[in-house]
Amino acid sequence: MNGKKFGRLTFIQGRNGGRYPFCNSLFIDDREKVVIDPGSDEKLLKKFDMEKGIDIIVNSHYHEDHTSFNYLFPKAKLYVHEDEAPCFKSLEKLLDFYGLLGTDLEHTWRGLLVNHFHYRERTPDLEFRDGDLLNFGDTTVQIIHTPGHTIGHSSFFFPEEGVLFLGDLDMTAFGPWYADRVSDIDQTIGSLRKLLKIPARIFITSHEAGIIEGDITELAENYLEIITRREDTLLNFLEKPRTLSEIVNQWIIYKKPREPRDFFEFGERGMIKKHLDRLIKKEIVSTEEGSYYLL
Numbered sequence: 001m002n003g004k005k006f007g008r009l010t011f012i013q014g015r016n017g018g019r020y021p022f023c024n025s026l027f028i029d030d031r032e033k034v035v036i037d038p039g040s041d042e043k044l045l046k047k048f049d050m051e052k053g054i055d056i057i058v059n060s061h062y063h064e065d066h067t068s069f070n071y072l073f074p075k076a077k078l079y080v081h082e083d084e085a086p087c088f089k090s091l092e093k094l095l096d097f098y099g100l101l102g103t104d105l106e107h108t109w110r111g112l113l114v115n116h117f118h119y120r121e122r123t124p125d126l127e128f129r130d131g132d133l134l135n136f137g138d139t140t141v142q143i144i145h146t147p148g149h150t151i152g153h154s155s156f157f158f159p160e161e162g163v164l165f166l167g168d169l170d171m172t173a174f175g176p177w178y179a180d181r182v183s184d185i186d187q188t189i190g191s192l193r194k195l196l197k198i199p200a201r202i203f204i205t206s207h208e209a210g211i212i213e214g215d216i217t218e219l220a221e222n223y224l225e226i227i228t229r230r231e232d233t234l235l236n237f238l239e240k241p242r243t244l245s246e247i248v249n250q251w252i253i254y255k256k257p258r259e260p261r262d263f264f265e266f267g268e269r270g271m272i273k274k275h276l277d278r279l280i281k282k283e284i285v286s287t288e289e290g291s292y293y294l295l
């Protein structure tokens with residue numbers, strides 16, 4: 001799979017099979033040499049740079065596993081969605097978008113982002129938005145804004161090649177992430193529906209599967225179903241009033257405590273909060289004195 005080509009596009013599999021803390025990248029070999037999400041493999045990316053010279057890096061969103069090797073290309077132009085440009089310019093904004101500012105995890109994550117994931121403040125050279133068409137020579141890519149996972153999460157459609165880069169809407173059996181302060185469940189659902197309308201034949205995911213050929217409707221429906229299952233389990237647990245800590249300790253999202261515990265607890269809490277907020281908005285759940293209960 002690694003190195004598989006679709007016309008001028010080359011799939012670069014992330015280390016560890018593209019699993020976190022790595023992701024898959026896509027290289028575009030045109031008059032301008034482009035890497036989408038340089039979070040795959042430091043050595044391979046350096047090799048591409050040595051042989052071809054990277055002119056542009058494009059990030060699908062601000063997450064650390066997608067941007068960790070941006071630092072290898074300080075002279076390349078950086079393209080990101082306009083809603084996320086602030087997190088590339090400022091570490092404070094990045095922590096704010098994650099929802100880490102003022103939490104117990106802020107200090108740890110500040111260190112991790114800078115030292116482990118090589119975060120460097122940097123002003124994007126181009127801020128794209130939904131529907132934009134970018135040209136890198138003969139290759140055209142259409143920006144599909146797919147928010148929910150993060151606020152500016154974007155997918156990339158190459159009409160000529162029939163390739164759709166899905167990013168972190170990755171159809172894994174685990175299900176979607178929407179734990180950041182700027183994440184949103186309904187936007188995630190809307191984005192998946194939007195992607196199903198794109199006439200692509202080949203789908204690239206940032207993790208796990210990597211390349212999916214054919215129809216993804218069933219995969220996408222299963223992926224959406226996970227959101228429903230999480231919410232059903234939460235509703236069952238709310239058979240009597242529960243505090244947020246009690247709910248988080250149920251590990252409804254991750255099924256069991258996982259290591260590193262801090263990281264997964266942050267995700268569990270963030271996603272449960274998103275479900276609770278959504279149920280409160282729908283007037284199915286209410287909250288009083290720190291307890292959540294069914295209406």
Ligand SMILES: [Zn+2]
Nearest residue numbers: 061063149168
């Ligand atoms: Zn992500």
